[in-house]
Amino acid sequence: xxxxxxxxxxVQYGFIFYYFYLVNDILYIEILHKDSxxxxxxxxxxxxxxxxxxxxxxxxxxxxxxxxxxxxxxxxYKENIWKKRLIPDFxxxxxxxxxxxxxxxxxxxxxxxxxxxxxxxxxxxxxxxxISNRTFNLWKVAEIHINKHxxxxxxxxxxxxxxxxxxxxxxxxxxILFYRMFNSKYSKWSLAAxxxxxxxxxINMNLLCDTKNYIHVVWSYLHDKNxxxxxxxxxxxxxxxxxxxxSKTFPNILSNFTNPILLQCKDYIKLIWKMNDKxxxxxxxxxxxxxxxxxxxxxxxNHPIIPITYIGSSYKEQELVKLPFAYGYYNKExxxxxxxxxxxxxxxxxxSFKEINKNPFKSISLEEEKDMRLNLKRFTENIKAQxxxxxxxxxxxxxxxxx
Numbered sequence: 001x002x003x004x005x006x007x008x009x010x011v012q013y014g015f016i017f018y019y020f021y022l023v024n025d026i027l028y029i030e031i032l033h034k035d036s037x038x039x040x041x042x043x044x045x046x047x048x049x050x051x052x053x054x055x056x057x058x059x060x061x062x063x064x065x066x067x068x069x070x071x072x073x074x075x076x077y078k079e080n081i082w083k084k085r086l087i088p089d090f091x092x093x094x095x096x097x098x099x100x101x102x103x104x105x106x107x108x109x110x111x112x113x114x115x116x117x118x119x120x121x122x123x124x125x126x127x128x129x130x131i132s133n134r135t136f137n138l139w140k141v142a143e144i145h146i147n148k149h150x151x152x153x154x155x156x157x158x159x160x161x162x163x164x165x166x167x168x169x170x171x172x173x174x175x176i177l178f179y180r181m182f183n184s185k186y187s188k189w190s191l192a193a194x195x196x197x198x199x200x201x202x203i204n205m206n207l208l209c210d211t212k213n214y215i216h217v218v219w220s221y222l223h224d225k226n227x228x229x230x231x232x233x234x235x236x237x238x239x240x241x242x243x244x245x246x247s248k249t250f251p252n253i254l255s256n257f258t259n260p261i262l263l264q265c266k267d268y269i270k271l272i273w274k275m276n277d278k279x280x281x282x283x284x285x286x287x288x289x290x291x292x293x294x295x296x297x298x299x300x301x302n303h304p305i306i307p308i309t310y311i312g313s314s315y316k317e318q319e320l321v322k323l324p325f326a327y328g329y330y331n332k333e334x335x336x337x338x339x340x341x342x343x344x345x346x347x348x349x350x351x352s353f354k355e356i357n358k359n360p361f362k363s364i365s366l367e368e369e370k371d372m373r374l375n376l377k378r379f380t381e382n383i384k385a386q387x388x389x390x391x392x393x394x395x396x397x398x399x400x401x402x403x
Contacts, residue, residue, distance in 0.1 A: 006021070006022045006306065007307040007308070007309075008307070008308045008328075008330070010330070011052060011054055011061055011311045011312065012310075012312025013054065016032065016033060018031060018061065019031075019330050020052050020063065022047060022048075022049075025047055025048055026042055026044075026045050027042070027043045027047045028040060028042060029043045032330070044075060046068045046069070047065040047066070047073070048066055048068055049066045049098065049099075049100050050064065050066070050100065051100045051101045052102065052311065053102050053103050053311060057105055057106045057107075058106070060076055062074070062102060062109065063076070063102070064087070064100060064109070065100075066097055070096070070097055071087075072097075073085075074086070074087050096115070098113065098114050098116075099113055099114040099151070105184065107132065108130060109130070110129075110130050110163065111129040111130075112128050112141070112163070112165070113127060113129075114152055117143065122147070123143060123145060124143075124145075125140055125141075125142065125144070126140075126143075126152070126165070126167060127139065127140055130187070139182075141180060142165075142167050143169060144169055145168065145170040150203070152168070153168075154166050154207040156324040157209060158209040158213055158215070160185075160236070161184045162182060162184050163184070164180075164207060164209055165179070166205055166207045166217055166219075171198065174199075174201045175201050176196050176198065177194070177205060177217075178192045178193065178195065179193045179217070180192050180193070190240050191240070195217060197223075199223065200223050200228075201221055203220045203221060203222065203258075204259070205217070205218065206260040206262045207324070208263065208324065210264045210269060210322060211264060211286075211320065213235060213236040214233055214235060214236070214286055215234055215235075215236060216232075216262055217231070217232045218230070218260050219260075220257040220258070228253075229253040230246075231250045232247075233245055247291060249289055249290055251282045253273070257275055258275070259273060259274040259327070260272070260273045264286065264322040264323070265318055265320070265321055265338070266318065266320050267285055267320075268283045268285060269284055269286050270282075270338050272338050278296055279296070279297040280294045280297065281295055281297055281338065282294050297337075297342060299342030301337075301342055303331040303335070305327045305328060306327065308328040308336065309323070309324060310328075310336055310339075315339055316334075316339075318339065328340075
């Protein structure tokens with residue numbers, strides 16, 4: 001049986017890290033202790049997709065999983081006890097649900113997911129289900145066009161627990177980028193605001209709400225047979241349509257731009273992307289329009305990387321982080337692209353928890369180095385299989401425009 005991880009979550013819970021991931025429809029949890037042996041166990045079987053969050057108001061970890069029978073299962077961890085309940089099919093009478101995300105504040109559970117509307121045409125709907133004290137509320141957020149190689153929407157929450165979402169919707173054979181916000185205080189969705197132009201065909205996209213209540217949006221698109229990139233930001237308190245500002249110093253990226261990552265590290269916003277089989281990054285202060293030039297990320301990854309979300313306010317020696325979506329892995333240590341440095345040219349891994357202030361060369365045995373070199377080819381193939389999907393789609397769309 002293949003041992004293949006899908007999307008993973010790492011939750012910082014006090015001084016302990018909880019690592020959740022799926023392998024062959026089994027949801028696993030690994031409890032990562034800094035100074036003791038890690039604990040790994042099965043949490044739930046027959047799960048095809050899941051999402052996790054931490055409710056800081058009640059210090060509770062919440063997980064919602066979509067099982068192989070298309071049922072929604074809610075797992076929550078509080079006071080060292082895991083509990084489980086089945087979420088009833090409240091108007092979710094669809095045979096296909098996907099792209100699940102969960103957020104919780106003050107024990108109010110918010111589920112965002114896509115539901116099939118016209119499977120033959122690839123048309124789905126983003127729906128929002130809020131559950132509080134056995135009370136259910138349902139909103140239809142948007143109609144989207146599903147592409148199996150591209151995520152249908154991106155989502156994040158701000159410091160006031162408002163939900164922000166960007167998504168692609170089809171208009172005249174082009175994918176247009178839209179934005180909406182859910183006001184958690186008044187339980188109301190805003191009207192959709194169009195971010196891209198009618199003549200542009202949006203491909204990749206990402207969204208980040210930083211801790212200073214700025215919203216950052218980046219996307220790539222096809223225009224006049226060229227792939228271009230755009231970036232906007234605004235304060236959460238600014239008007240939904242007129243509050244967006246375009247950067248004057250954003251790097252001029254005119255080539256194949258895929259796999260965008262937006263994250264916050266201290267006071268800086270980092271953008272990481274893949275272009276022509278290489279990874280690049282640029283950064284800027286959260287509240288300033290002063291982007292650095294694009295730089296290449298050197299080195300390689302010593303383990304297959306997967307989509308990963310880190311839930312916590314600090315990370316290793318870094319005091320303030322926020323990243324709703326990134327790439328990384330856990331293999332005796334946590335590695336997150338953008339927060340950890342890739343391995344150096346000689347093939348030694350990055351720093352582990354115990355090696356933050358030590359020379360990494362001293363902690364690698366000859367046997368570990370040999371195994372790493374023998375498996376380098378396999379690791380490289382796994383990385384390409386995981387990350388090239390979006391690049392393939394970008395090339396296909398580009399060729400269609402040229403023909």
